[in-house]
Amino acid sequence: MFSFQQYVLAESLEQAYELNQKKNNVILGGTGWLKLGKKSYGTAIDLSGLGLDQIIETEEEFSIGCMVTLRQIELHKGLNDTFGNACKEAVRHIVGVQFRNLVTVGGSLFGRFGFSDVLTCFLAMDSYVELVGKGVVSLEEFAKMPYDRDVLVRLIVKKDGRKVSYQSFRNQSTDFPVIAVCAAELQNGKKIASVGARPARAVLCSVENEDWTKELTFGSNMRASAEYREFLAKILLQKAWEELA
Amino acid sequence: MKIKFRLNGKMVTDEVVADTPLLEYLRSKGCYSVKRGCETSNCGLCTVLMDGKPVLSCTTLAVRADGKEILTLEGLQKEAEEFGGFLADQGADQCGFCNPGFIMNVIAMTKELEDPTEEEIKEYLAGNLCRCTGYQGHLRAIQAYLEAKQGGIL
Numbered sequence: 001m002f003s004f005q006q007y008v009l010a011e012s013l014e015q016a017y018e019l020n021q022k023k024n025n026v027i028l029g030g031t032g033w034l035k036l037g038k039k040s041y042g043t044a045i046d047l048s049g050l051g052l053d054q055i056i057e058t059e060e061e062f063s064i065g066c067m068v069t070l071r072q073i074e075l076h077k078g079l080n081d082t083f084g085n086a087c088k089e090a091v092r093h094i095v096g097v098q099f100r101n102l103v104t105v106g107g108s109l110f111g112r113f114g115f116s117d118v119l120t121c122f123l124a125m126d127s128y129v130e131l132v133g134k135g136v137v138s139l140e141e142f143a144k145m146p147y148d149r150d151v152l153v154r155l156i157v158k159k160d161g162r163k164v165s166y167q168s169f170r171n172q173s174t175d176f177p178v179i180a181v182c183a184a185e186l187q188n189g190k191k192i193a194s195v196g197a198r199p200a201r202a203v204l205c206s207v208e209n210e211d212w213t214k215e216l217t218f219g220s221n222m223r224a225s226a227e228y229r230e231f232l233a234k235i236l237l238q239k240a241w242e243e244l245a
Numbered sequence: 246m247k248i249k250f251r252l253n254g255k256m257v258t259d260e261v262v263a264d265t266p267l268l269e270y271l272r273s274k275g276c277y278s279v280k281r282g283c284e285t286s287n288c289g290l291c292t293v294l295m296d297g298k299p300v301l302s303c304t305t306l307a308v309r310a311d312g313k314e315i316l317t318l319e320g321l322q323k324e325a326e327e328f329g330g331f332l333a334d335q336g337a338d339q340c341g342f343c344n345p346g347f348i349m350n351v352i353a354m355t356k357e358l359e360d361p362t363e364e365e366i367k368e369y370l371a372g373n374l375c376r377c378t379g380y381q382g383h384l385r386a387i388q389a390y391l392e393a394k395q396g397g398i399l
Contacts, residue, residue, distance in 0.1 A: 004263065005263075007246055007264070007308055030305075031304055032286055035303070036285065046309075071298075092368065096289055096372010096373065097299055097354075098289055098299045098301045098372050099286055099304065102300050173371055174371050
């Protein structure tokens, strides 16, 4: 379990940003990942009081506050109607309902975890993150950025008419994915996919060529070998196109 | 940190050390149904309802209960007894250690899902681990319980 000396319920994003500049401080998401560590922090900064736990849908986009839980993503009708249940499919295997009622979109994205279903899912959409310091950055760029002391405010997902399908493979239900693929067909017919749990930060790639996996790096760990992951990635992409056909 | 929240129907105002997990705090208040079965947020034994939603009390902080309503099995004795009877009918439990968290999530499920399919039941309860059984008895107990509720027997 992680520990900290002080707790601050932030009254503004500016205050949270300022407090977060100190290296020993930490922003609390749903604490699902933090609690697995044993690190001791100075001040824990809570963004719960800033009304960032809402999904706001307009005609052009979804604005998803950083404190929105994975369960809210799973159950949001607008989001799932627009993207063919891809968001639901991406999160429904993550641990259990009780866990998904706590852990947040902000924490999942900011961590840019190598196993992240959430990052893989939204990367295949026209997504952006709003940061207090850097402003609005595309999720594709954010996924490549090194960790810094910025504060993630919200995720913005544009409704651009693309069709999306999320596929993942797990050795066991509720475990981390062995490999995850989120495929998208844009309105102009272009086909792309994000591939996560390789196991490394999800990346976006073009899938027009037959040997599209060659430009990606896959790794081996206790769950699977690099070769197996690459093989599965191709199969999952095929399944995604079958679903979208 | 000062927190004020509703625990099993009673208002509680208390002083907590800011990094205390909700699980340890609730046990210190005598809610011994709340158990720690793992260290990795996976087992579901510590499930409590926070504003009606099932959450892992091992994973969230006690300070985050501030302003909320928390229900543990101690506050849901009637429902627990009703469903517990169906579990016993199937001989579904062995050591019983996972029962409180499991029953809490079943109660949450019956409030959230209307007439769930077998697949939906399995998915809702996937985050509750039981090391003794094969879950089949649990599943039969839930189905019998839901049928009894629908038939107006309960």
